Structure formats: C-alpha cells, structure tokens
Amino acid sequence: MSEVERPTIERVLFVQKSGVLEQQREQVKAAMATYLPQAALGFASCTEDLMACASFDVVIAPTLPELPDILARVSGVKWIHFLSAGVEKIWDMPFDKEGVLLTKSSGVHGAPMSEFAIGAMLFFAKQFNRFVAQSREHRWERTWLQELTGQRLVVLGLGHIGQALAQRARAFGMTVTGTLRHPRPMEGVVDVRPQSQAGELLAEADYVAVCLPLTDETRGFVNQGLLAQLKPGAVLVDISRGGVVRGDAVLNALDSGQLRGAALDVFEQQPLPAHSPLWNRQDLLLTPHVSGTTPYYLERALDIFARNAEAYQAGESLVTPVDVSAGY
DSSP: OOTTTSOOOOEEEEEOOHHHHHHHHHHHHHHHHHHOTTSEEEEESSGGGSOTTEEOSEEEEOOOTTHHHHHHHEEOOOEEEESSSOOGGGGGSOSOSSSSEEEOOTTTTHHHHHHHHHHHHHHHHTTHHHHHHHHHTTOOOOOOOOOSTTOEEEEEOOSHHHHHHHHHHHHTTOEEEEEOSSOOOBTTBSEEEOGGGHHHHHTTOSEEEEOOOOOTTTTTOBOHHHHTTSOTTEEEEEOSOTTSBOHHHHHHHHHHTSEEEEEESOOSSSSOOTTOTTTTOTTEEEOSSOTTOOTTHHHHHHHHHHHHHHHHHTTOOOSSBOOTTTTO
16 A cells, blocks of 8 residues: 555544543543644543534544444544453444444453462462451461462463463463464463363363453353363363353352362453352452453553554554454
C-alpha cells in the first residue's frame, strides 16, 4: 500500500463510565499526545456528551452497555478498540460488527493474572488457609508442606495469559502442558494439544489453570465429565470467564476427592449469590473477579491500542484483532 493510500486517524473518541472517565482523562490525553499527536480527541460516558452528527475515525471503549447508543450517535467510525481482552459482551449488543475493524486489549492481563494463578497454587501447596485459621486461634501446629517444583501444570487456553503463566510456572520448576485452539510448538510448554484432548492431559495434572475465553464452544467446557478425568488430588485455578467452569462440577469433584482444592475468581453468576454452596468451604479460595486488576491496566491497554494504530496507519494487519467468526 502506498503512502497516499495509507489510512490516517484524525479523530478519536474515548468512552468510559462517568466516574472513571474523570480519573483517566489526563492519562488518556498524555498517551494520545504521544501516540497520535495529530488526532483530535473526544471523551464521552453517554450520548449526552456528544454533539449531534459527531464524527470519529476510531472509538476506544470498554464493553459498556451504553456503547451501542453512543455508536449510533456518531458517524465515520472505521475501527473500535476495546479496553478489555474479553469481548463476549459485545455479541448481544446491537451494533455493526462486520463493517468496522474490531480490536481488543489481548495481553493486558498477562502479568497480573499469571501472578494470581501462581499465588493460588502456592496457597494450596503451602496451606496458607490452614495457617491463617491457626493464627486466629493462637494455635502452633507444624506440618509438612508441598512444593510446586516438579509438579505438572495443565493450562487450558495457551493464549496471552496462558503463555505468561507457563513462563512463570517454569521459573518455579513446574512441567507445563496445555491446550490451544490451533496447536503449535510453544517455548516452555512440553505438550500442546487441541481442546478436544484436554482430558488426556488432565489425567497427569497436579494443577489445572483455566484461561479460556467465553465462547459458544467453551461455555460449560469444564464440567463433571472433564473433571472426572483428573488425576485424584489435583488443584483447579479458574481465571477464565464466568461460565467456562461449572460450579456444580467443581463441588462434585471436591467432594469426591478428584480435586483437593480450587481457586475460583469468576462464576456463572456474578456477584456470587449469598446462598451459593461454594461459600464457606476450606478447600475453596474464592475471589470477586479481581485476578486481572492492576494499577497498570490503562497504560498497558493504551499501549496495545498504539501498536494497533501503528499497524493500521501502515496498512498492515492489526495486532490484536477480534475474531468475529470465533467469537473472541
């Protein structure tokens, strides 16, 4: 593509919740001044923030419920960049997903979520829950603890997060295997299989980390049948999206001894209902969907946008495209 034909970005709209928008405004301005100094920048949290017939080339936004109304209010949009890595919410939103370019912030969660998974595995290996309970009761009871060294970790979903986890797990001396939609050799992973062969890997797993996106194919994927293939006494860490792992299947696996523990950060229904049987179990670590939180989130998401913008203006393939046919 010649220089004349290369697309340009002249107007960018940044969309965010009203309270969060004011917190992020100056950071976004500074980033755009570096990445796209030629572009005019607008901000909106609702349609009232936009002038009639407003025109923007690019929209940067979370997957907010207000997004379709905002998109209907503006014209000229050629590209939407989502601030999240998961985009399952957009499929039920009434806006055109075929006539515009769509990108996501894949990779933004790699560091915090892989650290979270390592912490969750250490939580069970070192029995931190036991010692927290003992300290509250002023009890001094020593016991022998396990190591992560030499343990086998199966990563279901070797995308950006899964690969980051594999790298950190290898630093702990773990053996890592896992699944990928289109298997390929991967540094630090001794065996990469298609999703359909996940059960064969679980038969030798000491720890299982679920890092899958939520799609029609993955909804309910980690169910009773799959967990029944686990080596007894394994630990499950779910940092995927709510709906990939069946909560009832986890409970059954814990009760049967197939699992000795599980760390769950996402759930089929969020917030987790007060009556859920998942509460108040010593073999469960429950967290309120926080594994991806980090003070560096926006900085990293905007950096991913900038890499896509560079490719876009060079007429090259986008770096983190949304696969409309695959649903993520």
